[in-house]
Amino acid sequence: MINRHIGSSLNNFLDDEGILPEVQAKAFKEVIAFKVKRYIADNKITNTRAAIYFGISEKNLKKLINGDHIDIEILTIIKVINKIGKR
Secondary structure: OOOOOOOOOHHHHHHHHOOHHHHHHHHHHHHHHHHHHHHHHHHOOOHHHHHHHHOOOHHHHHHHHOOOOOOOOHHHHHHHHHHHHOO
16 A cells, blocks of 8 residues: 655654754743643642742743743753652
């Protein structure tokens, strides 16, 4: 059987357009934001308590969960990932 829908992958397309790294970074940050929101909801804690737990400023926590995370340093994101991974 011949598959007529075979073509280049989305990654190939994004790479050809020169935007693959930006799209991957955005997707990565969105996953982290989702996990942080879920952690806050599951544990019924405030943003202030969550920021203390993650070891980041409340300002950066709010940026992360509100999607305004373009300028958040990778170190901040790594701190959050490490804490989420320890649950």
